[in-house]
Amino acid sequence: MWQMASDSTTLDVNPPYAYLLWCRDYATTSVIAHIDGRPAGYLTGYRRPEQPDTVMVWQIAVSSAHRGAGVAGQMLDHLVQRLQPEGVTNVEASITPDNVASQRLFSAFARRWNAPLEREELFGSELFPIDHASEQLFRIGPLRVPQHG
Numbered sequence: 001m002w003q004m005a006s007d008s009t010t011l012d013v014n015p016p017y018a019y020l021l022w023c024r025d026y027a028t029t030s031v032i033a034h035i036d037g038r039p040a041g042y043l044t045g046y047r048r049p050e051q052p053d054t055v056m057v058w059q060i061a062v063s064s065a066h067r068g069a070g071v072a073g074q075m076l077d078h079l080v081q082r083l084q085p086e087g088v089t090n091v092e093a094s095i096t097p098d099n100v101a102s103q104r105l106f107s108a109f110a111r112r113w114n115a116p117l118e119r120e121e122l123f124g125s126e127l128f129p130i131d132h133a134s135e136q137l138f139r140i141g142p143l144r145v146p147q148h149g
Helices: 002-008 016-025 071-086 100-112
Strands: 031-035 038-048 051-062 090-095 117-123 135-140
Touching (some): 031 071, 051 071, 090 100
Antiparallel strands (some): 031 038, 038 051
């Protein structure tokens, strides 16, 4: 996971230890995709404590060999299908304005799940102690039956 985050050039890279803890403590709200027995992508997320019907996607990354093959969208779909029986009806993600790939991913996800997509500023750049773009909150929901095809 750490290597995929490092290779992405768009994600904030956490220490390797953080990814190990994430896998242990948030396994039910995270996904690791495998292709031919090897990790091809990961999604880390958590349910919002104050809004348990919402899963916040923390990071999503796909290995360079598998980008553009729909792996990220499949991981999102898998996560939501797993959590819907537990009452999850909304998905959130924070995305920087220059991360066009993630914006497209979540916009396509909203269309596929017949759900409205709202955007608003989550954290302005002035809140970060280092040079960092603002983070926009993408809120998708309520989710409906997905369209395939």
